[in-house]
Amino acid sequence: MIKTDPWRRHDVRDWQRKHVVHLHRRAAFRATWAEIQRDVSDGADVAIGRLLDGKPRLGVPKTFEHVSKALGKHAVARGDVRNLQAWWIYRMLAGADPLRERLALAWHDHFATSQLKVRNLAVMHQQNEILRQQALAPFAQLLRRTAKDPALLLWLDAETNRAGHPNENFAREIMELFTLGIGNFNEADVKEAARALTGWTVRDQKFVDLDVRHDSADKVILGQRGPWRGDDLLRLLLDDPATSLRVAGRLCEEFLGAGVADEVAVAALAAGMRENGFEVRWAVETILRSELFFAKTTRNQRVVGPAEFVIGAIRALEFGKPMPRTTLLADALSRMGLGLFRPPNVGGWNGGEEWLSARALVARTNFVSGLVTGEAIGRGPLDALALVKRHGHHSDAESCIDFFSGLLFGEPLPPLDRTQIANGLTASKPDEVARQVVALLLASPAAHIS
Amino acid sequence: MLTRRSFLQSSSLGAVATAMPGLRGAAAQAPRSKGRVLVVVELDGGNDGINTVVPFADDGYSQARKKLFLKPSSLLKIDDQIGFHGSLKPFMKLLQDGQLAVVQGVAYPNPNLSHFRSRAIYYSARRDTEDHIGIGWLGRGLDARAKQHPKTSHSLYIGGGAPPIALRGHRAAASSLESLSDFTLLDAPPVMSSDAASKKRSLQELVRRNLRRADETSRRLEQLVKATKTEFSYPDVPVGKRLELVARLLRAGYEAPVFYTSHGGFDTHANQLGSHGDLLSQLATSVSTFLADMKDASLGREITVLVFSEFGRTVKENGSAGTDHGTAGPMFVAGPAVEAGVYGTTPSMTDLRNGRLKVHVDFRRVYADMLEWLGLPAAAVLGGPFRPMGVMQRA
Numbered sequence: 001m002i003k004t005d006p007w008r009r010h011d012v013r014d015w016q017r018k019h020v021v022h023l024h025r026r027a028a029f030r031a032t033w034a035e036i037q038r039d040v041s042d043g044a045d046v047a048i049g050r051l052l053d054g055k056p057r058l059g060v061p062k063t064f065e066h067v068s069k070a071l072g073k074h075a076v077a078r079g080d081v082r083n084l085q086a087w088w089i090y091r092m093l094a095g096a097d098p099l100r101e102r103l104a105l106a107w108h109d110h111f112a113t114s115q116l117k118v119r120n121l122a123v124m125h126q127q128n129e130i131l132r133q134q135a136l137a138p139f140a141q142l143l144r145r146t147a148k149d150p151a152l153l154l155w156l157d158a159e160t161n162r163a164g165h166p167n168e169n170f171a172r173e174i175m176e177l178f179t180l181g182i183g184n185f186n187e188a189d190v191k192e193a194a195r196a197l198t199g200w201t202v203r204d205q206k207f208v209d210l211d212v213r214h215d216s217a218d219k220v221i222l223g224q225r226g227p228w229r230g231d232d233l234l235r236l237l238l239d240d241p242a243t244s245l246r247v248a249g250r251l252c253e254e255f256l257g258a259g260v261a262d263e264v265a266v267a268a269l270a271a272g273m274r275e276n277g278f279e280v281r282w283a284v285e286t287i288l289r290s291e292l293f294f295a296k297t298t299r300n301q302r303v304v305g306p307a308e309f310v311i312g313a314i315r316a317l318e319f320g321k322p323m324p325r326t327t328l329l330a331d332a333l334s335r336m337g338l339g340l341f342r343p344p345n346v347g348g349w350n351g352g353e354e355w356l357s358a359r360a361l362v363a364r365t366n367f368v369s370g371l372v373t374g375e376a377i378g379r380g381p382l383d384a385l386a387l388v389k390r391h392g393h394h395s396d397a398e399s400c401i402d403f404f405s406g407l408l409f410g411e412p413l414p415p416l417d418r419t420q421i422a423n424g425l426t427a428s429k430p431d432e433v434a435r436q437v438v439a440l441l442l443a444s445p446a447a448h449i450s
Numbered sequence: 451m452l453t454r455r456s457f458l459q460s461s462s463l464g465a466v467a468t469a470m471p472g473l474r475g476a477a478a479q480a481p482r483s484k485g486r487v488l489v490v491v492e493l494d495g496g497n498d499g500i501n502t503v504v505p506f507a508d509d510g511y512s513q514a515r516k517k518l519f520l521k522p523s524s525l526l527k528i529d530d531q532i533g534f535h536g537s538l539k540p541f542m543k544l545l546q547d548g549q550l551a552v553v554q555g556v557a558y559p560n561p562n563l564s565h566f567r568s569r570a571i572y573y574s575a576r577r578d579t580e581d582h583i584g585i586g587w588l589g590r591g592l593d594a595r596a597k598q599h600p601k602t603s604h605s606l607y608i609g610g611g612a613p614p615i616a617l618r619g620h621r622a623a624a625s626s627l628e629s630l631s632d633f634t635l636l637d638a639p640p641v642m643s644s645d646a647a648s649k650k651r652s653l654q655e656l657v658r659r660n661l662r663r664a665d666e667t668s669r670r671l672e673q674l675v676k677a678t679k680t681e682f683s684y685p686d687v688p689v690g691k692r693l694e695l696v697a698r699l700l701r702a703g704y705e706a707p708v709f710y711t712s713h714g715g716f717d718t719h720a721n722q723l724g725s726h727g728d729l730l731s732q733l734a735t736s737v738s739t740f741l742a743d744m745k746d747a748s749l750g751r752e753i754t755v756l757v758f759s760e761f762g763r764t765v766k767e768n769g770s771a772g773t774d775h776g777t778a779g780p781m782f783v784a785g786p787a788v789e790a791g792v793y794g795t796t797p798s799m800t801d802l803r804n805g806r807l808k809v810h811v812d813f814r815r816v817y818a819d820m821l822e823w824l825g826l827p828a829a830a831v832l833g834g835p836f837r838p839m840g841v842m843q844r845a
Contacts, residue, residue, distance in 0.1 A: 359632050365639065
């Protein structure tokens with residue numbers, strides 16, 4: 001029996017609109033019509049490379065980083081988490097590097113930290129910047145920077161962890177959630193790890209390592225004895241293969257969806273990561289260029305999260321200029337279950353089918369209704385008809401359905417769905433019809449799956 | 451633009467499940483559902499029990515509390531040892547009317563001072579972290595009932611976010627609702643029917659099904675909104691609005707035996723005096739209005755309200771005119787089925803353990819009362835026998 005490489009490359013000759021739309025729905029926030037056309041024409045290697053390099057978007061203003069910085073500062077000064085949420089949404093919507101923002105969101109879920117306990121927006125903002133900067137870096141770098149960042153330390157009570165009075169919260173979550181995962185360590189390891197971490201604390205919103213608080217005696221962690229300090233603990237965790245398995249599994253879930261990559265594939269990816277500097281970018285590239293990623297059995301098998309749903313819709317419809325009211329978008333995401341900077345607990349968001357509760361679906365459907373009228377973003381109505389015409393399509397109902405299904409799903413709708421959408425159109429004026437088509441497509445089951 | 455009327459699938463779809471099982475029977479003239487109802491109000495953050503049921507006769511009180519000292523003349527004296535915070539007039543009235551039980555000194559052995567850990571203990575009714583597996587006491591209790599009574603073994607959480615672990619069981623369904631507007635579809639698009647040929651359970655099918663349920667839930671709730679209004683005036687604060695929503699749902703015949711909500715803001719590490727008084731006032735007014743509303747509704751169902759917090763607070767005040775995380779505190783049980791009175795020993799302000807109040811009553815003894823009252827298996831749920839406090843009237 002021939003053993004085939006689970007990560008063998010996708011055949012680049014098989015490259016159509018449906019592959020491009022899939023790529024942007026899974027690894028970015030959808031793409032505009034022009035971006036899709038360009039990527040189909042430029043081929044798989046270039047299109048995927050552009051995404052990895054952080055340059056997939058057309059028309060990103062030169063002033064973006066400057067504006068983002070100002071918005072971030074302002075949000076922190078105002079002290080309302082809603083403004084910080086709005087800042088991040090601005091980045092997702094208007095920034096140049098959507099893959100990085102998708103990863104920042106995935107890392108926010110992984111290193112889940114909540115403003116509700118930390119109560120310090122400057123610190124939450126700083127953590128977010130670290131997650132973004134280190135999003136594609138070697139995992140060792142991401143882990144080290146995050147573990148020594150005030151947000152995580154405050155969230156996990158690191159400051160109460162001191163020699164003689166260990167607080168296990170930080171040690172436990174580092175091992176259980178951020179690196180090894182349950183079953184790959186025991187309670188003794190947690191206790192010893194807590195001792196190794198004594199001394200790490202926060203002073204004036206900065207990380208400090210206080211010798212006087214550190215328990216300097218020997219510890220035995222994961223079978224290794226030594227006078228371990230915090231950095232040593234991180235090294236031990238990073239060296240353990242369980243961590244690479246867990247990170248590889250995380251990335252597979254993020255881009256492929258739950259249960260798509262089997263144990264063999266995850267193990268192979270983890271092994272590859274270990275051989276390649278444990279670099280996240282290497283793993284993401286391997287996934288995105290793979291046959292598995294573009295397989296029919298992978299496409300349309302993953303629930304679209306709230307951020308992708310909301311921001312993707314606005315992007316694809318080219319409805320981002322003038323800038324939507326991002327605080328309204330922040331509220332919409334919260335109603336859909338994604339309170340940015342406020343994960344429900346240290347385990348982050350469960351995601352998957354949990355995004356499809358009745359409440360969340362009502363929120364999504366209401367968002368869609370409000371999007372086409374403009375109310376959901378604080379602007380005037382969407383000129384869907386102009387979009388259709390601008391990209392060379394006819395303005396009758398059938399042509400609108402063709403255009404928007406191509407834009408939003410990359411391929412024609414199943415006949416049953418198409419008929420139901422066509423039957424659902426009650427408007428008579430062409431511009432209303434075009435808007436209705438958009439609303440019906442974005443509220444249909446296919447829009448919640450990618 | 452899009453109107454629901456044009457698009458509702460015809461009745462050939464058959465009965466559609468809603469996301470909130472209790473809506474099954476709910477309608478303008480719902481047949482009155484029998485059975486008892488427990489409403490849990492969780493005080494979020496750690497309520498300062500010392501300034502709630504005040505041990506004014508204990509010398510330790512004036513020694514420990516300076517800025518946070520409540521003058522005995524401001525208190526509503528229950529007896530010659532303890533008195534309610536002055537903001538708890540409605541609770542005093544409930545006590546006098548035989549509708550309030552006050553259980554003092556409640557917590558569990560070796561109290562944990564972390565919000566997350568202590569809450570997990572109260573939710574699961576298990577002391578050890580390794581037993582915190584995401585299943586809660588009410589979830590377990592309703593699981594036990596689910597086999598015999600599948601239609602009345604669910605709960606409803608009123609608040610933002612997902613239902614708390616207290617309500618999670620293996621089978622028992624817990625839904626959540628913050629306000630009726632959560633389910634108000636502004637413009638309902640057509641609900642896509644399934645491809646009858648595709649029987650297999652795919653993600654697409656799941657989404658279709660959930661969309662249908664969302665639509666159905668929205669419709670039913672819309673009817674409910676039209677059908678029920680309450681004459682009673684609840685405080686215009688979250689806990690008041692939430693209890694008002696529970697009242698409306700009950701009046702409409704919502705079938706859940708358990709409702710759960712929270713009243714937040716009790717983590718008073720600084721400047722406690724004003725905020726604590728307000729929170730207590732809001733609590734007492736909301737609960738007593740709710741009970742009066744339910745009495746007026748004559749539902750023929752007994753309703754009991756349980757009030758608790760994940761821990762109490764420190765004996766001594768801190769340097770910021772507040773208090774830090776503590777141990778024991780009072781639990782309250784209110785309603786017509788209660789055996790009114792004061793239970794347990796008032797924790798001493800001087801005879802302490804590790805500088806904090808001693809614990810006299812394990813909270814699971816009050817949980818045992820609640821579970822027995824609801825006809826759920828207390829020992830199985832609590833993981834062992836806990837002698838009930840006896841706060842409920844003998845049937």
